[in-house]
Amino acid sequence: MSGRILVIEDDDRLAQYVVQGLTEANFTVDRAANGRDGLFLATDSEFDVIILDRMLPKMDGMQVMKAVRAAGVATPILVLSALGATDDRVEGLTAGADDYLSKPFSFAELLARVQVLQRRNSPAGQVQQAVLRCADLELDRLSRQVRRGERKIAVQPREFRLLEYLMLHQGEVVTRTMLLEAVWDYHFDPGTNVIDVHISRLRRKIDDGEARPLLHTVRGAGYRLSDD
Amino acid sequence: MRRLLTSTVAGLVLAIFLVQLASTGAALYLLRVQMASIIHEGRAREVLDVRDDLLASYYDGGGSELREYISARRGSIDDPTIFVALLGVGGTPLLNNLVTPPRAVPTGTPGRVLAQQHSGQAPAEALAIRTDLPDGSRLVVGTATESEQHFVIAFAEAIGLTIALTVAVALAAALALGYVISRRTHAIAETAEALAQGDFAARVPREDVGDGFDHLRRQMNLMAERIDLLVGELRGVAGSLAHDLRSPVARLSASIDTAATHVADESAAAEALQLARQDADALEAMLTTALELSRLESATIADRRSPTDLGAVCADIVELYEPLAEHAGIALDCKSVPMMVLADRELVSRALSNLIDNAIKYGGDRIDVTCRSDPAGAVVTVSDNGPGIPREDRSRAVERFARLDNARTRPGAGLGLAMVAAVARLHGGSLDLSGRVDGQPGLVAVLRLPLR
Incomplete structure (x- = not known):
């Protein structure tokens, strides 16, 4: 499976781990280290999935998401958060996120979710079949x-x-x-x-x-x- | 009613009422005695004055002068209430304005006698004195004490009225006092209740009057202030510690995963990494729970309660655990009825899952989950037939990181029941641990939630 992923994450070690894992899974990965750069990249080029940290320097993750959606970009967004409570999950999902994952997570969990999101965006498979x-x-x-x-x-x-x-x-x-x-x-x-x-x-x-x-x-x- | 009668405030109200009644009664009684004696003395003086007048006329002009004086009703004997009798040597009345002269009249000071002053009337009480004259005759002077009787009757009427008024006023005052005391103590108790339920911002409204209640209020508020501060610090430490530790744990897990992809599948290194990963997961689970617990306990999470069928929540969780229980050889049974409560399904499910998970880990071979309602609200019980928790340890078991002496001390087990208790409190309910009704060994966790 291949595709283009944008990772917006300020923690270098975690970002490196995610980027490396996704690259090994044959994805093309771009990374932004703060919210403003992330928003720029997200609205500038086409991605299959955006992985967005909830708390970012310069521009908060929720603001980035609202700005991305306001710019008419429908790319599936997976929100990462260290807060890890149901509150944030609900807030994230109502603000336009497609999935939510709380830190710490295993890479397998992230990969599985990214693949589901990527496929959701591709032409419908068996979803409508009886x-x-x-x-x-x-x-x-x-x-x-x-x-x-x-x-x-x-x-x-x-x-x-x-x-x-x-x-x-x-x-x-x-x-x-x-x-x-x-x-x-x-x-x-x-x-x-x-x-x-x-x-x-x-x-x-x-x-x-x-x-x-x-x-x-x-x-x-x-x-x-x-x-x- | 019985409770009302034995309550302190009711006792106080009654005591104040009785004391007021007794003191008013005593004051009235003293007043009556005092007034009666004043009236009596006045009457006696009047009698003596008349007698002295008569004696003076006797010594002036002898028996004839006295008789004339009496017949003419001169001087002070003009008073119609005064009677005078002059008796001869054998007791024969010589001069008399009485129908029946009194017998056995005392000498020295005026004393009480019975005298019939007018025919057709019953003998009435009177005050009289007898004086023996040198010529052998006796002079009796007296006065009817009818007016004294009037006074007694009037006084009795007045006393009746006063007592009725006193009863009403004393009762009203006592009840008002009782109400004020009750209201003030209730206000303080309500604050204490709010504090106990985790609302550490609760304070008693201040009234600077400097009495005992004011003192109690001030001390109560100082105590609340202190609790608020300590709990806040504790939560802050626990919460931020859990929060700050999660990122390193995430990186630890990531590093373990990265390392695992670079070692051979069946090697000892892979096995060690697998174990390290399990520990990292356990650590993460504890941190997550600790973080959630501190959020639950500080009630800073959003209120996501909605009308929820508690019976269905129970059935769903039991269904989730049923294969696991069967796999472990445990009979897991659920008896529930549909019951609407205002609840956060996610949190209540989580609480129930903790209780069932505990029962599977530490209980016996049978777990019964019931969901029913009683007058106090909805009741969910999870009972097992394991070794249970000794009575003295039960309240401690729901505290976070509780360490008990029996088997329920595995790592991570310290937060489960604290979490359930926090969820219950957040819903205005409670978690109680008890033994089984049938006396067999086992633990019954009782989760109570208010009905909608």
Whole structure:
């Protein structure tokens, strides 16, 4: 996957870590160290995703975002914040951010979210489809039925939403936090391995007895549903 | 009513009322005795004066002069209330303006007797004195004390009226006093309550009058000032410490991740980095919770409460944990009814998640979550059948970084219950830990939230 990312972050070490990681993931990365430069770059050139720190010298992150949106730039923005409370998340999202990540974060979490944002901006994939498919796994969003080949799989409502989310993002890494936010609408870390157990339960239902497993664990990051 | 009667203020009101009543009664009684004795003395003096006049005429002109004096009703015996009787040697009345002359009349000082002054009337109380004359006859002088009776009746009427008035005024005054005391103490108590609920800006309104209440108010406000300062400092330290530590922890995690990409997957170095990463995550989780806790406790977070079905919140969280519990061999059950409360779903979910997480980690093989309402509000209970927490440690367990002697002392466990308690307080509710009703070992966490 490739694309152009703008990172607006004043902490050099953190910026370097993000830039390096994204570069290794085949992204082209520009970096601005303060809000004013960031705003200039964001309105001057085309980016796939903007990563914006909440607290910046010269111009606050929220102001940058409002100015970017006011300039008619619709590029997805992911806000980073050290404040890490639900207050800031809600404020960020209502001010026009597309996603929110609190520091400290793992790079895998950031990468997964950037990829989701980048794809959201590209022409619609399966988002509008009534039946989602991954290899011989089929999920019918209208009749709410799941089949693997000829086998009908009984799933509970929450498992259905979990599988639906994984299928909508097939081929992409989804993190535990992303699942918690999208499937359960919780924005805190319930700790332990709450999500892992849900996944392994779902995995038993769709992959047990199959020659090719579809639901993969990505070590240190999360999960990926794909046909490889 | 019983509570009202045994309350201090009611006691005080009653005492003040009784004291006022008693003092007024005593004053009236003394006044009556005093006035009665003055009237009595006046009457007695009058009697003696008449007697002296009569004796003077007797010594002037003997028995005939006396008789003439009496018959003519001269001088002071002109008074119709005065009666005079002159008795012969055998007690035969010689001269008498009485129907029945009194018997056994004292000598020396005027004494009380019964005398019938007019026919057709009952003998009335009178004051009389007897004087034995040298010729053997006896002179009796007296006065009807009818007016004294009038005075007694009038006084009784006046006393009745006074007592009725006194009762009313004393009662009103006592009640007013009780009300004032109640209101002042309530104002102080309300401030103390606000302080206890975390509103450290609460102060008692000042009134510079210099009495005991004023003293209490001043000391209360000084204490509040001090608490405010200390808590503010503590929160500032805790909050900024957590905040400042997060960036280094973020960089630590980043460095570990970077290092991990450069070592072979199955090497010892990779394993060490994995462990370091886990510790960094644990540290980060604690810092996040500490930061959130300080924000919750200082109530500086935005109020995002909205009408929320607490029963559904419980069911959702139980559903989230159910596979984990099953995996750990724990039966996790939820009994909830739909119940609308004004709540921040995210915070209440988080609080519940902490309680269930605790029960999974430290409880037994059974967890019951219930959500019901009682007259005081909504009640969510999370009960387990683990070893529980000893009664004496329960209140300490909800303090931040509490260290208990039993197994609930793993790193990071110190903030969970404090967080739940802070969420409860923020919603105007409470968190209580108790033992199981059936007396079996286990812990019951009771989260109370006010109904909408």
